[in-house]
Amino acid sequence: MVKTPVIQFGTSRFLQAHADLFLSEARPARGITVVQTSGDAARGRRLAALAAPGGYPVRIRGFWEGRAVDETRTVTSVKRGLSAASDWAQVVRVFVEEAEFVLSNTGDAGYQPRPGDAAQDYDPAMSFPAKLFHLLAARHAAGGAPLVVMPMELVVDNGRELKEAVLSVAALRGSDPALVSYIEDGVTWACSLVDRIVAAPLEPAGAVAEPYALWAIQTAPGVVAPAVHPAIEMVDDLAAIERLKLHILNLGHTVLVDIWQRRGGQGDPVVRAFIALPEVEEALAAIYREEVLPVFARLGQADAAERYMAVTLERFANPFLDHRLADIAQNHAQKIERRIGAFLDLAGATDGALRQPRLAAIAGRAA
Structure with a gap:
């Protein structure tokens, strides 16, 4: 053996x-x-x-x-x-x-x-x-x-x-x-x-x-x-890498699931097709630009976060992969807590003047 x-x-x-x-x-x-x-x-x-x-x-x-x-x-x-x-x-x-x-x-x-x-x-x-x-x-x-x-x-x-x-x-x-x-x-x-x-x-x-x-x-x-x-x-410094992955890529996936569910959760969309919808692309981009990247800037990771966001969006748009939103939606409440709730805590501890209204709304819907 x-x-x-x-x-x-x-x-x-x-x-x-x-x-x-x-x-x-x-x-x-x-x-x-x-x-x-x-x-x-x-x-x-x-x-x-x-x-x-x-x-x-x-x-x-x-x-x-x-x-x-x-x-x-x-x-x-x-x-x-x-x-x-x-x-x-x-x-x-x-x-x-x-x-x-x-x-x-x-x-x-x-x-x-x-x-x-x-x-x-x-x-x-x-x-x-x-x-x-x-x-x-x-x-x-x-x-x-x-x-x-x-x-x-x-x-x-x-x-x-x-x-x-x-x-x-x-x-x-x-x-x-x-x-x-x-x-x-x-x-x-x-x-x-x-x-x-x-x-x-x-x-x-x-x-x-x-x-x-x-x-x-x-x-x-x-x-x-x-x-x-x-x-x-x-x-x-695993924490720096961890923040990027958890609060950009994973957070983005969970935001997409929230958008899909608020639109009725119909069909069986895949990430690359869903994010190609102009209104979805704009909604995710606004969260990244206005609510996520400013926090990383306060943490001294502005350039790294900008690069990782760009790579993440390319990965989401991968034309070869059929990454189903229904799969990502499994354990959605726990994912919101770890990916979005934890980010809101991080943002508050980093700079209380920064606001994340869209992310807070997602967390609130899961509460």
Whole structure:
């Protein structure tokens, strides 16, 4: 049996076209065990296809450095697929005996506590932090080998947030101080930011994605990248990159969903066609110019924000991608909170004289 130094929680098409692809192309190539954290039967079928011996395809479509790109790459990094519901003993074994890196992308509500988190025994209905607590407890009981946990959820300071969520589970359970110490100091919790538009799934596994890709990892003691790849960067100031991505690209996506829903939410529009409507383009441009860019200027990121906005609009208009607004609209309330609500908080803390009436209205509608 091939050993997998990476264990990944989540089977999303984003991960398929991002981390899984990078670790397939990286040097050294890294084997991955993918764990399905939900009980969704459709994702169960995907799980088997991800670990197929011949790999699965990722189609890259768009423009890169002035040229059109339309190519298919084969991902062979996924060596094993397991279900947290039906294969828990095997998940524990891999986590304890093989894992050096833990990746996760469990969705916008993935860190939220659930009623069963305090239960003594493992339950598949637990939150992801509670599942991770059980796995870390098993690893600690087996000797507590070092481990890098690298969440990929679009949460500010995601490593710190996940660590605090796991420690909250430990406190809820009145855990042994030695285990708590291991979670706090024996595990390295990395903060990272991921960026790539993954527009559509391929069946039974794979995805269609744009050429642009980034996996930025905050430098910190004990934090190392899982492999060397052009899209993987160790950075000294993750917060600056995070703000651009979360409050320009992701905020823009959520604004487009709000506009679509206020227009009745009819049909099944894709981003490139929707933003080509003059009134939609004007509405988004006004929010960027009048409500977003002034805040970045106060933060000393005026030029970077201007450039990132221009690149974002090009990515939205990618003629090769069918990025459905209905897909972006999933977990819309949580996305508004993280992308727009957090930006309003940032704006208020940066310069209270600046106003964001349109963004405030979107946040108000979700309240």
